[in-house]
Each structure stands twice: as C-alpha cells, then as structure tokens.
Amino acid sequence: MLGKLEQTPSLLKVLTEIEMPLVPVLARIERNGALVDAQLLGQQSVELGEKLVELEREAFDIAGEEFNLGSPKQLGVILYEKLGCPVLSKTAGGQPSTAESVLAELAEQDYPLPKVIMQHRSLSKLKGTYTDKLPQQINPRTGRIHTSYHQAVTATGRLSSSDPNLQNIPIRTAEGRRIRQAFIAAPGYQLLAADYSQIELRIMAHLAQDAGLLEAFRNGLDVHRATAAEVFGVPLEQVSSDQRRSAKAINFGLIYGMSAFGLAKQIGVGRKEAQEYIDRYFARYPGVLAYMERTRTQAAEQGFVETLFGRRLYLPEIHSKNGAMRKAAERTAINAPMQGTAADIIKRAMVAVDVWLQESGLDARIILQVHDELVLEVREDQVETLRERIGPLMSAAADLDVPLLVEAGVGANWDEAH
C-alpha cells in the first residue's frame, strides 16, 4: 500500500531533492554553533535590571500601590478598576486585554501608566528571553550556542529553531539590536549576513504573473513606494513616508490573506477607507486578485495548495461549516504557497552554499538560518570572495520571472553585518 508521499511525484521530488540533501547541512550548522559574547550580555542584563527597577517605581507611583507588572491579571485590575481606563478590547478568555496595541491606544488618550508598562514589557522581554537566558545556553565544551533546527514541524515548509530559538533574536529596536551585537565572529573571522530582498512579494509577482508587479520588480523599483503611488494615485517621487508605510502594510497584508478590518487596524484608518485601498490595489494589480481567487478555488477543489516546487499543504478545514474556520483556512491557502516557496528556495540555497563551501575548501561556515537570511562565519582574508559569490549562488536557487536579489553585509557582529 502506497501512501500519499510515494504516490505523488512532486512530493517525492521535494523529499529527495530538497529535504534529504538538507539533512547533513543542518547537522553541520547545528554543530558549528554561534559564538556569543556572554560578558556583553551579562552587562546588558545588569543595565536592563536597573532600568526595570526604575520603571517599576514609576508604575507603583502612578498606580498608588505595588503590584506585579508581569501579571496581566493584576495589571488589568489596576488599569480598568482603579484608574478607570476604558476597556478597548478583550482577550479570548473574556478578560480586558492589556496587549501592546491596547496599551498604545490608552497611552494616546493620555493615561500615563500604559506607556510605563509598555517600556517595562519590552525591556523585561529582552532580559528574560535573551540577555539572561542565552549565556546559560552556551555549550561549555565548544563555547558556542548550538540551536536545534526542526525540519518537519511547520505547516508551510519553513524550518523552526529551538533550545534556544535563534530565529527570533531582536532587531526592531535599538535596545534589541544590542543583543545582536553579542553574536560575534571568532578572532580572525567576520560574520557575513546574506538575505533575500522581499522574497515573498517577488514570489507573489511570479505566481500571480501580475503585469504591474512584475514590471515594478524588473525595473528595480522600491515596491512599497510603487504600490503607494498606484494605490494613492500620486507620482512615485511624491509618495509620503506615511503613504509608503501604509502600502507596505497592504503588501504584507496581501501575503497574509488579510481583511479590510485587519488592514484598518494595522494602519490606523477606518474600515471603509481600508477597503478602498484594497479595492484600488486590486484594480491596479488585477493579476494578484485573480491569483488569490484561483488559489481559494484550487484549495476547495483539490483540498491542498502547493509551492512552486510542489510541496503541498492539505487544508481539510477549507470545507468547514464554521465560517470563521473556513476563512482561516482560506487565508492559510493564500499565504502557504508564498511562505512555502520562500522556504523551498532558501533550503535549496543552503544545500548549494554548503556544497560550494565543501568543494572549495574555503574557511567559512553557515552558522544561522533565519527564514530569508543565512549567516556565515568567514575567515577575514576570504570575506570578499564570499561576499561576491554568495549573492549569485543564492539567487540561482530559483528561476523566477523577476530578479531574486540578495543583500549581503559583513561585520564583526550580527548587528554590524546588517
């Protein structure tokens, strides 16, 4: 009796041509490990601890009593019962929410406590998850951190990373980036970070074969700016930074199968206005609309969607009688081919880079993969060779109808390499 895998040539191909060759590559990456400056993280922990005590004092002062800032339950009592903040949103469990977006909203209404809580939350996240924990994860024998990559966990084909997760190291804020500064190269070596530029949007252009989007990428345009120009009806050079930010949210929203409601929340406009943006987007990029409709239909008819390389995601809930569950399956159907194709491509690239490094005898090794990025540790005198050749090699992992660009940076630490 043959299973789905043996019966399906495209799945066999994904197995034998992508996943199996990747196994020894992942093993090598895990064994290589990442060098981390424990002393620097230790200093940061001390500094963060001091700032947290300060913020705690401020919070107690505003609240007029002491409470556990880390407890959403206790915080809810202070905010909504004692200080009389309006309840803007509730959690799935029915309690008044204290999530970031809610606190930001309350802060705008001039309540002083939410801002202190937000600062406390973000710093305690950095301390608890990163600066305190990472030094404990250093292997005493190698002096490096060896994450585990999981090859068969995610629905879309991405890798995941655990113990510790090195795929969610902060980057967004200046405080967070300091943690990346603790990921360093060994003496005599440099870090090289190579990431695909907007890979999922490029895949969307390719899969949807939308003329406008293909054109934008082929002309090397800033695609968020180009989207803004189309949606807001202004010349490219007159796009404001707000318009570009909104267009970026629209582009990401499309990849995620987002609704007008979700977009409205994300960019801070009314639902009607958000719907107008979406309508204008689809009017300008009709190929994208047709592709999304095709994807939904295919998911419903075949019960699965697939990536460019034939990896499948089965979606039984696409037939659910429950509307919310069906909608969720439809969003996954939209997202999975793009996210999954990106995963296929970087996996192929990892194998290609690994083969090249093994054959060339260069003193360089892959130490991290973060979904659209590879980080390598390279002997100093070979950095320029690597930097020149890794882009074309990674780009060649797929033959898309748009350029697949790779940006590569070098530095003494992971922050500098970006």
Add this chain to the structure above:
DNA sequence: AACGGCTCGC
C-alpha cells in the same frame, strides 16, 4: 504540567 497572555522574529 498545562494553559493563557503576551512578545520576539520572518
């Protein structure tokens, strides 16, 4: 130990 709420990444 398991779960909820929250927050970090792409």
Add this chain to the structure above:
DNA sequence: CTGCGAGCCGTTC
C-alpha cells in the same frame, strides 16, 4: 476580523 513559529512569566490544576 493578516500567515508561520518559540519562549517567557503568571496562573491554575
């Protein structure tokens, strides 16, 4: 009521 993950802390059992 935008996709995919991992992990922290607080809370409950």
